[in-house]
Amino acid sequence: MEDYKIITIIRLQHNRFFWRVGSAYKLILAFLLLVSVPIFGQTNHSIFNDLYSQIKEKNFFKAREIFGKAEKKLPMEYQYFTEAVLYNAFNKPKESNEKILKLESLKRVLPDSLMLKIWNIKEDNYMKQYDYAQAKKAVEFVLEKYNHLLTQDEKEDLMNNLKIWTALEAQPKQRVTITDNTRLKMERDVATLKNLKVSVGEQTMNFIFDTGANISTISATAAKNLKMKIIPAGIDVDAITGVSVKADLAICEKLTLGNVIVENAVFLVFADNALSFPQINYQINGILGFPVIEAMKEIQITQDDYFMVPNQETKINTQSNMAIDGLSPLIFIDGMHFTFDTGADRTMLYAPFYQKNKKDIDKQYKITKISMGGAGGKVERDGFNLSHTFNILGKKVVLKDVSVLKDRINKETVYGNIGQDVIRQFNKMTMNFDHMFIKFD
Numbered sequence: 045m046e047d048y049k050i051i052t053i054i055r056l057q058h059n060r061f062f063w064r065v066g067s068a069y070k071l072i073l074a075f076l077l078l079v080s081v082p083i084f085g086q087t088n089h090s091i092f093n094d095l096y097s098q099i100k101e102k103n104f105f106k107a108r109e110i111f112g113k114a115e116k117k118l119p120m121e122y123q124y125f126t127e128a129v130l131y132n133a134f135n136k137p138k139e140s141n142e143k144i145l146k147l148e149s150l151k152r153v154l155p156d157s158l159m160l161k162i163w164n165i166k167e168d169n170y171m172k173q174y175d176y177a178q179a180k181k182a183v184e185f186v187l188e189k190y191n192h193l194l195t196q197d198e199k200e201d202l203m204n205n206l207k208i209w210t211a212l213e214a215q216p217k218q219r220v221t222i223t224d225n226t227r228l229k230m231e232r233d234v235a236t237l238k239n240l241k242v243s244v245g246e247q248t249m250n251f252i253f254d255t256g257a258n259i260s261t262i263s264a265t266a267a268k269n270l271k272m273k274i275i276p277a278g279i280d281v282d283a284i285t286g287v288s289v290k291a292d293l294a295i296c297e298k299l300t301l302g303n304v305i306v307e308n309a310v311f312l313v314f315a316d317n318a319l320s321f322p323q324i325n326y327q328i329n330g331i332l333g334f335p336v337i338e339a340m341k342e343i344q345i346t347q348d349d350y351f352m353v354p355n356q357e358t359k360i361n362t363q364s365n366m367a368i369d370g371l372s373p374l375i376f377i378d379g380m381h382f383t384f385d386t387g388a389d390r391t392m393l394y395a396p397f398y399q400k401n402k403k404d405i406d407k408q409y410k411i412t413k414i415s416m417g418g419a420g421g422k423v424e425r426d427g428f429n430l431s432h433t434f435n436i437l438g439k440k441v442v443l444k445d446v447s448v449l450k451d452r453i454n455k456e457t458v459y460g461n462i463g464q465d466v467i468r469q470f471n472k473m474t475m476n477f478d479h480m481f482i483k484f485d
Contacts, residue, residue, distance in 0.1 A: 092122050099126075101457040104133035104367045105376040121152045128165055133367045134480050135338070137169035144169075160190045167205070168370060172335075174217035174308075180209035204280050211277040211293050212310065219307045220339040226302030226353040230345075234326050237387065240351055242332070243300045244270040249329050253351065255475065256385030257333035258371035262311040263319045266329040267294045274313060281312070289318050301332075304353050309336050334371045342476045345386070347468060357478060362437060364480035373475070375482050377434050380459040384482060388463030393448040397459040398428070405430065405448065414447045426450040434466070439484050441466050 091114045098107040111126050118126070124147035131140035144162055147154075154162075167182035183206050187199070194202070230238040231250060239250035247270055251262075267274060272294040281289045294311040311330065319328035337343060344352040366384070367374045375384040380397065392414075398405060405428055414427035427449045434441040443465060467473050470484040 089118070089122070091117055092126075095126060099129055101381075102369050102374065103381045103457075104130060104369075104374070105365075105381055106379075108134075119152075121147060121150050121154055124150070125154065125158060125162065128162060132165045132169060133369070134364060135172075135368050135477055137172040140165060141169045156190060156193060160186065160193050163190070171209075176209045176212035176215060180206065180213050183209060207277050207279055208293070211275045215275075215295055215310075216308045218309055218335065218339060220336075221305040221307075222303060222340065222353060222355060223305070224303040225355050226304050226351075228302050228351045230349040230351050232349070234324060235321070236389075238349060238351075240301055240332060242330070244272075244296060244298070251330040251332050252328060252387070253332050253337075254385075254387035255334060255337055255373055256383075256387040257331045260309060260311045260331060260333040260336055261319070261328075262294060262313055262330040263316045263328060264313055265316050267311065267313050270296065272296045272311065272313075279312070281314075289314065291318075301351075302353070304340060306336055306339070334373070337475075338477045341478045342474065344475075345467065345473045347471050358474050358476060358483065360437075360476075360479065360481055360483060362481075365437060366475070366477075366480045366482045368480075373482075374458065375436075375462055377436055377462075382459050383461045385461050385463055386467065388461055390465050391443055391446050391460060391463045393432075393446060393460035394456050394458060395449050395452040396457060398448050398450055400459070411450065414449060425453070436466075437481075437483055439470070441469055441484075 091110070095107050095110045095114070098104070098110060107126070108130055111130065115123060115126075124143045128140045128143040128147065131137070131143060144166060147162070163182055163186045167179050167186075170176070170179040170182060183202050186194075187202055187206070191199070228240055230240055230253060233239050233250070233252075238253050240253050241248050242251045249266060249270065262270075262272070273296075275293040275295065277291070277293045279291045279293070281291050292313040294313045296309045296311060297307060299306050299309060316327065320326070321328075340353050342354055342357045344354065346352070365376045367376070367381070369383075373384040374381050376382075380400070409428040409430050411426050412429055413424040414429075415424050427447055429445050429447055431442070431444045432446055434443070446465075448460075467484075472485045474481075474483040474485070476483070
């Protein structure tokens with residue numbers, strides 16, 4: 045087989061979808077458009093400025109640490125603002141909205157830049173609670189009230205979101221029922237991606253399992269064969285290389301994975317050729333993305349490719365090391381925050397990691413070309429291949445020949461993307477979306 049692999053797939057974050065594919069040995073970067081929110085300076089409150097700078101960098105872990113030490117020193121409106129952000133980041137959307145209600149009840153004026161952030165969080169909270177009608181209202185309010193703060197790209201992205209929530213506003217909420225422990229063997233496909241057997245009615249089909257996929261995805265033919273409810277939406281999905289693809293939505297009334305029953309799951313529907321890769325004679329049927337995976341509360345993946353959903357959640361005695369940026373999992377390692385993508389074959393480190401370790405890297409390693417590819421072509425960037433040791437909840441993880449990009453490509457603030465080369469070093473990985481931790485055994 046040619047040195048080529050699909051690295052799935054759809055990302056929706058801060059109002060924009062991205063479609064990505066990639067090389068077997070170099071992770072593709074799906075850098076996302078960031079909502080631009082100026083740092084707050086009107087009160088000259090240095091603690092809040094320090095805290096909010098961490099929020100802008102998406103380092104919710106350090107923001108949590110700063111807030112824990114300085115909470116009582118902040119005015120009440122900034123306490124509620126920060127709590128709304130942190131509850132959202134640590135996957136507590138209901139609690140986040142409760143803090144927003146308290147903030148609004150104070151009747152104290154915050155800068156528009158911060159209120160824009162709050163309304164973006166509102167949309168995200170409602171989406172995570174499958175309240176599509178309220179998510180729609182949040183977008184409409186932003187477009188009306190804060191239009192003057194939005195760039196043209198941001199306006200277009202919000203209009204795209206408006207299409208999604210309008211299409212879904214009358215649909216029932218997703219619901220997951222776990223009747224017993226589940227243990228399923230995942231099958232590797234021709235692109236070596238892990239697949240789970242999904243049952244819809246009397247039919248079964250292999251779907252790719254990928255926590256890095258921000259929304260579940262399906263081909264038009266598979267959606268038709270599984271008798272999903274298709275909702276025309278005309279959503280714009282952008283490839284990292286600039287290719288734009290139209291997609292619709294589908295509702296799967298009921299699918300089962302072992303002893304897990306998922307009702308009213310939302311799928312993004314692509315034309316078959318958008319999920320086809322003739323270079324390796326490969327067609328993607330579907331992808332189980334984050335909204336379905338997160339709703340199971342806890343999943344476990346073994347080194348020999350078993351997927352498990354326990355009836356009783358695992359407990360840990362340490363602080364959570366996982367957060368969510370929109371619908372992208374983040375992991376906190378050695379004081380740095382990374383995206384965490386089970387669909388990525390290899391870890392890749394980004395420019396912030398290089399800047400943090402610049403002196404040692406420049407001294408020990410020579411610049412080389414890092415190859416990245418996507419729908420529409422491949423590019424090369426300056427970087428390094430090096431060895432590095434991480435410490436994750438007391439476990440040492442040694443990565444050899446890991447790629448580090450020298451320069452930022454699109455304002456990325458995380459230190460890198462953690463992939464399968466970390467996960468494969470352990471017998472079992474646990475992701476808990478209730479207590480928000482990633483644990484390796």
